[in-house]
Amino acid sequence: MTSNPQSIMASSRPLSTWDRINPARYIGELSETRFWMYLLLLPSALLIMGVVIYPTLYGFQLSFREMRLNRPDLGTDWVLLKHYQRMLSDQIFWISLRNTAVWVTAAVIIEFSVGLIAALALNRNLPGTKVLAVFILLPFFLPNVVAGHMWALMLDPRLGVINDLLVKVGLLGGYKAWFADPSTAMAAAIIVEAWHSFPFFTLLLLAGLKGVPSDLYKAADIDGAGSISQLRLITLPMLKTVIAAAVILRVIGLVNSPDLLLILTSGGPGRSTQVLSLYAFQTAYKDFNFGYAGALSVIMFIFLMMFAWVYVRLSKVNQD
Amino acid sequence: MATLSIKGVRKSFGSVEVLHNIDLELEDGGFLVLLGPSGCGKSTLLSIIAGLEPSSGGDVVIGDRTVNDVHPKDRNIAMVFQSYALYPTMSVRRNIGFGLEMRRVDTSSREDAIARAADLLQISHLLDRKPGQLSGGQRQRVAMGRAIVRNPDLFLFDEPLSNLDAKLRVEMRTEIKRLHDRLGTSVVYVTHDQVEAMTLGTKVAVMKGGVIQQLADPQTIYEKPANMFVAGFIGSPTMNFLTGTLEQHNGGLALHHGSAVLALTDIEPGAEAFVGKQVVAGIRPETFSKGEGPSSLTGTVDVVEPTGPDTMVVLDVGGQMISARLGSRERPHPGEPMTLNVDTSALNLFDPDTGNRI
Amino acid sequence: MAFARSRSKLVWDIGSYVVLILLAFICIAPIIWTFLTSIKLEEDIVTRNMIYIPTRITFEHYVNLWNQSGYPVLVINSMITTSVTVLICMLTGTIAAYSFSRFHFRGRTQLMLAYLIVRMFPAVLMIVPLFIVMRQVGLLDSSVGLAVAYTSFLLPLFVWMLKGFFDAAPKELESAARIDGTTRLGAMFRIVIPIARNGLLATAVFVGIAAWNEYLFALMLTTSQGSRTWPVGLQLMVGEFQLPWGMLAAGGIISILPVIVLFALVQRAMVAGITAGAVKG
Numbered sequence: 001m002t003s004n005p006q007s008i009m010a011s012s013r014p015l016s017t018w019d020r021i022n023p024a025r026y027i028g029e030l031s032e033t034r035f036w037m038y039l040l041l042l043p044s045a046l047l048i049m050g051v052v053i054y055p056t057l058y059g060f061q062l063s064f065r066e067m068r069l070n071r072p073d074l075g076t077d078w079v080l081l082k083h084y085q086r087m088l089s090d091q092i093f094w095i096s097l098r099n100t101a102v103w104v105t106a107a108v109i110i111e112f113s114v115g116l117i118a119a120l121a122l123n124r125n126l127p128g129t130k131v132l133a134v135f136i137l138l139p140f141f142l143p144n145v146v147a148g149h150m151w152a153l154m155l156d157p158r159l160g161v162i163n164d165l166l167v168k169v170g171l172l173g174g175y176k177a178w179f180a181d182p183s184t185a186m187a188a189a190i191i192v193e194a195w196h197s198f199p200f201f202t203l204l205l206l207a208g209l210k211g212v213p214s215d216l217y218k219a220a221d222i223d224g225a226g227s228i229s230q231l232r233l234i235t236l237p238m239l240k241t242v243i244a245a246a247v248i249l250r251v252i253g254l255v256n257s258p259d260l261l262l263i264l265t266s267g268g269p270g271r272s273t274q275v276l277s278l279y280a281f282q283t284a285y286k287d288f289n290f291g292y293a294g295a296l297s298v299i300m301f302i303f304l305m306m307f308a309w310v311y312v313r314l315s316k317v318n319q320d
Numbered sequence: 321m322a323t324l325s326i327k328g329v330r331k332s333f334g335s336v337e338v339l340h341n342i343d344l345e346l347e348d349g350g351f352l353v354l355l356g357p358s359g360c361g362k363s364t365l366l367s368i369i370a371g372l373e374p375s376s377g378g379d380v381v382i383g384d385r386t387v388n389d390v391h392p393k394d395r396n397i398a399m400v401f402q403s404y405a406l407y408p409t410m411s412v413r414r415n416i417g418f419g420l421e422m423r424r425v426d427t428s429s430r431e432d433a434i435a436r437a438a439d440l441l442q443i444s445h446l447l448d449r450k451p452g453q454l455s456g457g458q459r460q461r462v463a464m465g466r467a468i469v470r471n472p473d474l475f476l477f478d479e480p481l482s483n484l485d486a487k488l489r490v491e492m493r494t495e496i497k498r499l500h501d502r503l504g505t506s507v508v509y510v511t512h513d514q515v516e517a518m519t520l521g522t523k524v525a526v527m528k529g530g531v532i533q534q535l536a537d538p539q540t541i542y543e544k545p546a547n548m549f550v551a552g553f554i555g556s557p558t559m560n561f562l563t564g565t566l567e568q569h570n571g572g573l574a575l576h577h578g579s580a581v582l583a584l585t586d587i588e589p590g591a592e593a594f595v596g597k598q599v600v601a602g603i604r605p606e607t608f609s610k611g612e613g614p615s616s617l618t619g620t621v622d623v624v625e626p627t628g629p630d631t632m633v634v635l636d637v638g639g640q641m642i643s644a645r646l647g648s649r650e651r652p653h654p655g656e657p658m659t660l661n662v663d664t665s666a667l668n669l670f671d672p673d674t675g676n677r678i
Numbered sequence: 679m680a681f682a683r684s685r686s687k688l689v690w691d692i693g694s695y696v697v698l699i700l701l702a703f704i705c706i707a708p709i710i711w712t713f714l715t716s717i718k719l720e721e722d723i724v725t726r727n728m729i730y731i732p733t734r735i736t737f738e739h740y741v742n743l744w745n746q747s748g749y750p751v752l753v754i755n756s757m758i759t760t761s762v763t764v765l766i767c768m769l770t771g772t773i774a775a776y777s778f779s780r781f782h783f784r785g786r787t788q789l790m791l792a793y794l795i796v797r798m799f800p801a802v803l804m805i806v807p808l809f810i811v812m813r814q815v816g817l818l819d820s821s822v823g824l825a826v827a828y829t830s831f832l833l834p835l836f837v838w839m840l841k842g843f844f845d846a847a848p849k850e851l852e853s854a855a856r857i858d859g860t861t862r863l864g865a866m867f868r869i870v871i872p873i874a875r876n877g878l879l880a881t882a883v884f885v886g887i888a889a890w891n892e893y894l895f896a897l898m899l900t901t902s903q904g905s906r907t908w909p910v911g912l913q914l915m916v917g918e919f920q921l922p923w924g925m926l927a928a929g930g931i932i933s934i935l936p937v938i939v940l941f942a943l944v945q946r947a948m949v950a951g952i953t954a955g956a957v958k959g
Contacts, residue, residue, distance in 0.1 A: 028861035040777035043770035055807035121694035135702035143891030297803035405850035422859030
């Protein structure tokens with residue numbers, strides 16, 4: 001009862017000269033205004049405007065213009081829909097479109113299936129599986145260039161270890177040039193892509209699984225539902241949003257980035273692994289035909305938007 | 321230490337107004353409890369007092385200073401949060417002293433102040449720990465230490481006890497009351513717990529839908545609730561509402577409910593106007609006693625709930641359920657008929673149309 | 679009944695171990711094989727009879743790569759580009775993530791969606807105009823220019839991921855700090871950012887790895903040894919002088935070493951952040 005509340009009060013030191021000119025003080029004052037949240041966003045928004053929005057819009061208008069860096073004599077005039085018309089009769093475009101569909105569909109199906117199995121197994125939280133999880137997630141963080149060459153080394157027609165193993169097991173009569181054969185090049189590339197990116201699904205699905213209340217499984221156990229019906233009736237419906245998000249993000253990645261195919265096959269042999277993004281990139285990088293490359297990208301973007309819209313619609317309809 | 325007055329404060333989020341024209345006065349050294357169900361606007365009002373959210377209109381005056389445009393840091397207030405909001409990266413010592421550190425109090429007087437506050441709250445032995453290493457009750461004490469060390473004009477408490485278990489909650493409630501008695505600083509305390517409101521407050525503001533329903537001392541709130549909402553919100557079990565007709569009776573007034581007649585005493589002057597009309601009588605469970613009397617109700621025992629000190633009886637009176645608090649030795653059986661007498665001096669009458677007290 | 683259930687659980691447990699061990703093996707086998715190749719003698723790599731475990735070990739591939747090719751320069755260029763990318767993201771992205779996490783303001787949802795949708799824009803659609811613009815402002819073939827280009831897809835990612843970490847810190851902390859005497863600025867730098875420092879580190883590492891690995895932008899926007907990054911350099915070496923497998927393997931191992939080390943160090947927080955951002959988004 002001896003404590004005197006007044007004695008707790010301690011005196012404050014006055015402001016020094018440095019405090020008066022300290023810029024942090026003025027920014028601090030600014031932070032108390034109503035505009036603070038917008039000010040915080042300003043630098044990143046400006047940057048994104050500069051490096052994303054502006055180039056994209058520029059790219060859109062390029063698709064209506066002539067621009068070939070190696071042919072300055074053609075000028076940079078507006079050509080309206082010339083590039084889009086050319087696309088209609090461009091055999092390579094149609095082949096690329098078909099290959100893109102195969103590439104994306106097959107890769108997503110394999111990556112999702114393997115990713116889901118890995119996520120379900122990891123979600124059992126068995127002892128020792130934490131270390132395995134690190135190994136399983138690792139490929140996703142490795143560079144395309146190295147991933148590509150590691151597999152090229154293993155699939156090499158003369159000294160590839162996979163050829164050697166398959167021959168030894170008896171599955172293969174002799175060494176095979178996987179990437180040089182039009183009938184196997186796409187499949188081999190899809191395997192490499194699936195190896196590289198299935199952990200993405202594992203990652204997201206595992207997070208989704210953690211969000212499923214364990215009471216649901218206990219209730220299902222008591223009701224006598226087996227593991228398979230639990231997966232079908234509880235797990236997958238609960239994961240619907242995560243699955244939708246993961247599939248959309250992965251499809252965007254697969255459609256937009258030609259990296260891995262560029263490294264593995266450059267679209268060959270023939271046009272057997274030519275996809276749209278790769279074709280657009282080569283049109284820009286090798287032919288320097290920026291107008292046509294822009295038009296190809298715009299078509300890709302429109303396909304992606306349509307896919308995302310339809311997919312979100314479908315998964316919403318299923319939810320009701 | 322200071323007074324607090326709130327004049328016509330409003331708050332809207334978009335087109336939704338969540339606080340309508342709030343007026344409040346708190347005397348120097350008083351303990352104001354803002355009580356109400358979740359979503360009633362009590363926490364928003366506290367945030368406006370703290371300056372964490374701007375109001376959409378009206379004035380907040382602390383002492384003799386209108387603080388509408390004053391930053392929270394310059395209002396000289398201290399706040400204890402529901403989640404305690406201790407800085408997890410700092411030691412308890414630095415947590416408590418952070419407010420002084422920000423105010424450039426020199427190290428030695430800061431250390432003194434921390435030591436005194438820690439001593440007062442019996443947490444001196446915890447000063448070098450991190451908040452993550454403390455129990456819920458200890459965190460609560462540190463949060464209070466952080467508030468009192470600054471010796472502010474005003475303490476704000478935002479449901480500070482709701483994260484504690486039942487036993488600790490009672491203990492800390494007593495602790496808060498003791499601190500307030502000792503320090504004498506004005507307090508605004510937000511809670512949805514009526515027991516906290518009744519035990520701690522010198523003044524209670526019952527809120528609902530962004531409006532203060534009643535602002536009075538706890539005794540008045542309990543005994544003379546301003547309307548049926550306040551009457552029903554305060555008290556456990558809740559007040560019984562019995563609808564009946566008000567009639568002249570032996571020179572006074574009486575409430576007729578079916579065959580029962582409750583003769584009224586201590587009638588408010590306004591009641592005369594309701595003679596012959598329907599009114600709602602609010603009867604606290606503890607105003608019943610067993611047996612015949614001048615104002616009695618007869619019904620069938622429905623449920624019997626012994627609580628230890630009392631026995632709660634739910635009585636079916638002509639289809640209306642009435643709960644009564646009887647002595648612990650009363651053990652009626654369900655299905656038995658029972659007659660209860662009402663102490664009508666503690667009875668409240670409400671207008672059924674407006675819900676307001678008559 | 680109970681017996682049957684525990685037996686089925688055992689079967690699933692064993693099944694899980696088999697699947698996980700198999701998958702883990704498939705995931706690291708290419709890395710191990712590449713490493714083994716990188717320490718084999720040349721004649722043990724190109725041989726009729728496959729040598730699985732090398733009996734003779736050599737580091738000459740690493741030495742050759744380091745001394746004969748421009749690899750050290752490539753690695754230094756990549757380091758500069760990666761650092762600048764991370765720096766730009768930290769400077770502009772941290773405060774943006776904080777704003778999205780802490781404030782509710784008009785247009786917030788739409789803006790956050792915009793930060794997400796920009797990832798849908800095809801890389802090629804941006805690369806071509808970026809090439810033209812960078813050439814105009816003289817940033818073509820420079821580490822800084824490449825880093826700025828990287829922010830086009832890494833900054834939105836950074837903001838989304840970091841926002842998830844900021845969301846985990848209770849909002850009452852800022853209120854407490856502001857009442858304790860800081861401004862909002864002070865509350866951000868003294869309280870919230872220190873709490874989210876692990877998340878900030880993980881996010882920065884994630885973005886750093888992505889910048890380190892990037893190939894397409896680098897291929898298009900760098901043209902000389904002065905700013906070329908290692909993925910482009912490695913790929914060009916393959917084309918130029920039919921790079922021997924040993925040296926290529928050595929280059930791959932050197933390049934992924936920092937990735938593996940960083941991933942192992944911060945993988946837990948990084949995984950949490952990627953999933954938090956993605957699940958909510």
